[in-house]
Amino acid sequence: MKINKKFWLSIVLALVLYGVVQILLTTGTLNDVYKSMFLLICVNVMLAVSLNLINGITGQFSIGHAGFMSVGAYVSAILTLDYDVPFILTIIIGGLVAAVCGVLIGMPTLRLNGDYLAIATLGFGEIIRIIMLNTEYVGGASGLSGIPAKTTWTIMFFFTLITVVLINNFIRSTHGRACIAIRENEIAAEAMGINTTLYKIIAFTIGALFAGMAGGLSAHTFYVITPGSFNFLKSFEILVMVVLGGLGSTAGSIVGAVFVTLLYTYLRDFPEWRMIIYSIVLILMMIFRPGGLLGSTKFSLKKFGKKEAKANGGISDSSAS
Amino acid sequence: MEYFIQQLINGISVGSIYALIALGYTMVYGIIKLINFAHGDVFMVGSFIGLFSAKYLASAGLPPVLVLIISLIFSMTVSALLGITIERLAYKPLRKSTRIAALITAIGVSFLLEYTGVLVLGPQAQGFPDIMAKKQYQLFGTSIQVESNQVMILITTIILMIILQYIVRYTKTGKAMRAVSFDMEAARLMGINVDRTISATFAIGSALAAAAGVIFGMTYNSVDPLMGVMPGLKAFVAAVLGGIGSIPGALVGGLLLGTVETEISSLGYSSWRDGVAFAVLILILIFKPSGLFGKNVREKV
Numbered sequence: 033m034k035i036n037k038k039f040w041l042s043i044v045l046a047l048v049l050y051g052v053v054q055i056l057l058t059t060g061t062l063n064d065v066y067k068s069m070f071l072l073i074c075v076n077v078m079l080a081v082s083l084n085l086i087n088g089i090t091g092q093f094s095i096g097h098a099g100f101m102s103v104g105a106y107v108s109a110i111l112t113l114d115y116d117v118p119f120i121l122t123i124i125i126g127g128l129v130a131a132v133c134g135v136l137i138g139m140p141t142l143r144l145n146g147d148y149l150a151i152a153t154l155g156f157g158e159i160i161r162i163i164m165l166n167t168e169y170v171g172g173a174s175g176l177s178g179i180p181a182k183t184t185w186t187i188m189f190f191f192t193l194i195t196v197v198l199i200n201n202f203i204r205s206t207h208g209r210a211c212i213a214i215r216e217n218e219i220a221a222e223a224m225g226i227n228t229t230l231y232k233i234i235a236f237t238i239g240a241l242f243a244g245m246a247g248g249l250s251a252h253t254f255y256v257i258t259p260g261s262f263n264f265l266k267s268f269e270i271l272v273m274v275v276l277g278g279l280g281s282t283a284g285s286i287v288g289a290v291f292v293t294l295l296y297t298y299l300r301d302f303p304e305w306r307m308i309i310y311s312i313v314l315i316l317m318m319i320f321r322p323g324g325l326l327g328s329t330k331f332s333l334k335k336f337g338k339k340e341a342k343a344n345g346g347i348s349d350s351s352a353s
Numbered sequence: 354m355e356y357f358i359q360q361l362i363n364g365i366s367v368g369s370i371y372a373l374i375a376l377g378y379t380m381v382y383g384i385i386k387l388i389n390f391a392h393g394d395v396f397m398v399g400s401f402i403g404l405f406s407a408k409y410l411a412s413a414g415l416p417p418v419l420v421l422i423i424s425l426i427f428s429m430t431v432s433a434l435l436g437i438t439i440e441r442l443a444y445k446p447l448r449k450s451t452r453i454a455a456l457i458t459a460i461g462v463s464f465l466l467e468y469t470g471v472l473v474l475g476p477q478a479q480g481f482p483d484i485m486a487k488k489q490y491q492l493f494g495t496s497i498q499v500e501s502n503q504v505m506i507l508i509t510t511i512i513l514m515i516i517l518q519y520i521v522r523y524t525k526t527g528k529a530m531r532a533v534s535f536d537m538e539a540a541r542l543m544g545i546n547v548d549r550t551i552s553a554t555f556a557i558g559s560a561l562a563a564a565a566g567v568i569f570g571m572t573y574n575s576v577d578p579l580m581g582v583m584p585g586l587k588a589f590v591a592a593v594l595g596g597i598g599s600i601p602g603a604l605v606g607g608l609l610l611g612t613v614e615t616e617i618s619s620l621g622y623s624s625w626r627d628g629v630a631f632a633v634l635i636l637i638l639i640f641k642p643s644g645l646f647g648k649n650v651r652e653k654v
Contacts, residue, residue: 314460
């Protein structure tokens with residue numbers, strides 16, 4: 033991404049959004065329910081944008097994102113509870129440990145492709161959950177509780193903003209183009225001299241890094257983490273955000289994350305019907321709008337500025353297979 | 354040694370359940386390349402239908418063997434219809450779209466079945482009636498024990514396998530299924546009704562899952578609307594282990610997984626059981642991605 037007027041415009045827009053919510057929170061117009069909803073939206077945006085880098089941009093079908101999230105959550109929670117490490121540092125260390133897990137998982141499994149990779153990542157996510165479940169040090173099945181709620185709207189927002197800016201920048205760099213090439217045709221990309229394994233691992237690692245940070249932030253928002261909250265349903269939920277928003281589009285991932293979070297929050301009043309409505313929405317969306325809400329729209333404000341032709345060509349949906 | 358054999362027998366009876374579910378996964382994957390995540394929930398529905406029909410028939414005063422056979426067949430029929438309905442409503446409109454869209458739909462259908470179950474039946478577990486009185490048999494004067502239930506499971510599984518083999522090998526539908534899974538377009542050109550063949554695949558797979566559901570209920574005496582999730586995933590692991598798309602593979606994978614799990618539990622690591630299942634999955638994927646019985650398909654440029 034070029035650091036141009038449009039970039040700064042979008043940053044300013046984001047800061048305005050931050051400011052408005054911050055004012056509403058300090059004046060008490062928004063109660064705690066809304067506050068936690070906003071924090072949850074940010075966590076989900078981080079998760080969705082980072083999964084989109086793996087699934088949407090690099091075309092590697094991973095459904096173990098909750099595993100990375102849980103690593104980050106547990107590491108940062110333990111650093112806070114047992115070692116009294118400064119809060120921001122715990123989030124970053126949590127993210128880094130998750131990134132190391134991303135490398136370790138990425139190296140052997142990325143030789144697989146398509147559905148097999150999906151199954152392997154699903155398996156890894158479940159293995160991480162079971163390890164947490166059986167480790168007494170991290171609380172076993174009952175998990176860790178009493179984590180201080182240190183995540184404020186300011187910290188959460190800036191972590192989210194940094195995630196979106198960095199990942200979006202990566203996508204538009206030379207390395208990001210290499211990842212897109214892998215998605216479009218792995219064999220052709222390799223023939224063009226792209227080190228496909230390296231780029232797949234890079235994408236996996238960056239995705240895991242930000243998922244780990246999101247996990248740390250959410251652990252310090254909601255007091256309690258249990259292995260059960262990072263099961264494969266959570267991974268699916270993140271995948272659903274990415275796909276509903278539009279695979280391969282950062283803006284789409286953000287919209288998907290907001291949409292799913294809002295749907296979940298507002299359906300909370302009808303607990304029996306919540307999952308049923310959610311699943312029907314899911315099925316109907318896939319049948320009638322399989323490309324997602326935004327299709328392959330890129331994260332840019334071009335549409336609000338000059339009317340230009342569609343930049344860079346769209347991302348074809350067929351890449352998802 | 355006797356202890357080992359005892360665990361092997363227990364493992365085989367758990368494995369039979371996995372194998373029956375895995376067959377549905379493997380057949381559907383083989384034919385339309387879709388990981389049908391809703392399959393585990395068809396297993397759950399089958400189990401509940403078995404429960405209700407067994408309760409009804411038992412209160413009508415039928416002999417136990419008849420209760421078992423009728424409720425098994427009834428549950429299999431209803432689940433086969435359910436499988437066809439799911440395929441028609443949710444998967445057929447997506448035949449031409451991306452694999453990820455179909456996968457998300459499968460997850461959606463899975464949630465729909467699970468939470469409709471919670472809404473209708475309540476989230477708590479229900480007791481499954483004892484259709485047949487449980488008896489213990491000693492084997493050849495050793496201390497190895499075989500339960501009547503385990504014998505029943507094995508007999509049911511073997512009968513169903515024979516029927517399945519017959520259908521796939523000798524009937525027209527079976528031939529059509531093999532042809533479609535080999536090359537859908539060529540099969541269509543040869544005049545095979547692809548849609549009907551896919552429906553038949555779903556029907557057979559769902560019926561087998563329902564049979565597994567009834568057996569599961571009889572073994573563990575407890576069923577609940579979310580019970581399909583873990584066995585569903587494990588059966589999928591079994592299908593991949595044996596080589597997805599291969600029918601004998603699903604059988605061997607299921608039995609192998611069941612045995613490994615029981616051995617792990619018997620060594621005192623039962624809380625690691627699920628983890629070991631997935632570790633086996635990843636090892637097999639890394640070293641032999643096509644599974645034990647899978648064909649190695651080379652990638653075309």
